[in-house]
Amino acid sequence: MRFPNNVLAVLADPRTEVKGDLVRIPFEIDRPVYEQLNVALRGMGGQWDGSKAVRAHRFPHRIEEHMRQCIAAGEYPSRYETGWFPTPHPLVMQVCDLAGIYAGMTVLEPSAGAGALTQEIARRGGVIDAVEVDERRADILREQGDCRRVVAADFLTMDPLDYEEGFHRIVMNPPFKEGLDHIKHAISHMNDDGILVAVMSDGLRWWSDMASVEFRAMVDEVGGEIEPLPEDSFAASGTTVRTCLVYVPGYAGGPLRTHGWHRRQPRQLDLFAA
Ligand SMILES: C[S@@+](CC[C@H](N)C(=O)[O-])C[C@H]1O[C@@H](n2cnc3c(N)ncnc32)[C@H](O)[C@@H]1O
The missing domain is CATH 3.40.50.150 (Vaccinia Virus protein VP39)
Incomplete structure (x- = not known):
């Protein structure tokens, strides 16, 4: 699945924090862009954790290297394409x-x-x-x-x-x-x-x-x-x-x-x- 251009720009922004199992956007983005970003991150397997201490998308695995590869390719493996539903x-x-x-x-x-x-x-x-x-x-x-x-x-x-x-x-x-x-x-x-x-x-x-x-x-x-x-x-x-x-x-x-x-x-x- 290809990232929309504006989502890719946010993910590749040096201010975006991709660390451990978290992806955090610590700056303001327009609501429509946020919604597209949310769709992409959920498609990649992330879930929004809105607790005060986190406020980031959390993944069931370390995300840095995977995100780096996806950004470089401009696309990500969507859970819906290959039926990826991690076992809880x-x-x-x-x-x-x-x-x-x-x-x-x-x-x-x-x-x-x-x-x-x-x-x-x-x-x-x-x-x-x-x-x-x-x-x-x-x-x-x-x-x-x-x-x-x-x-x-x-x-x-x-x-x-x-x-x-x-x-x-x-x-x-x-x-x-x-x-x-x-x-x-x-x-x-x-x-x-x-x-x-x-x-x-x-x-x-x-x-x-x-x-x-x-x-x-x-x-x-x-x-x-x-x-x-x-x-x-x-x-x-x-x-x-x-x-x-x-x-x-x-x-x-x-x-x-x-x-x-x-x-x-x-x-x-x-x-x-x-
Ligand atoms: C339901 S997920 C489960 C993943 C993992 N087993 C777990 O328990 O979290 C199924 C996984 O199978 C992979 N998959 C789909 N078709 C496959 C195939 N033909 N051969 C190998 N893996 C496949 C998907 O990419 C996805 O990661």
């Missing part, structure tokens, strides 16, 4: 508790945004590989330094066998558009006895299309669960979307097409090998 902290804790992340476990976060989940996984000692389609958010993840590896790519196009080993845990809050595809593709990166925990649109509990029906049956078969989350779970991220929590445990020989399952399939090229 209480839900981050719930997801990580359910996944049971212990020090030394390998963890894949395949739609990592600006690192709401990766920061907590790292705090618990997980060894994280992250994927994020938006280059600039991938740069935020690299700057945070929590991940062993950050790949800026469309996760749905990635080959699970590019990873030598499956992951002990997959923890994700994918874009809800194509969310089920993301979850199924993530299972193909999981160890046979791994665990996947995903935040997903609540529709997954009742959608009647074949893919959703079959997925629910599979979750049932492996002893997993799809539980509704409270209605206001994403209020802190500025959306009232209804969500659920998906828990998928693997076990060797089960029906999941895990990383091990893919590794055990004959590769097509082998069929033609001399």
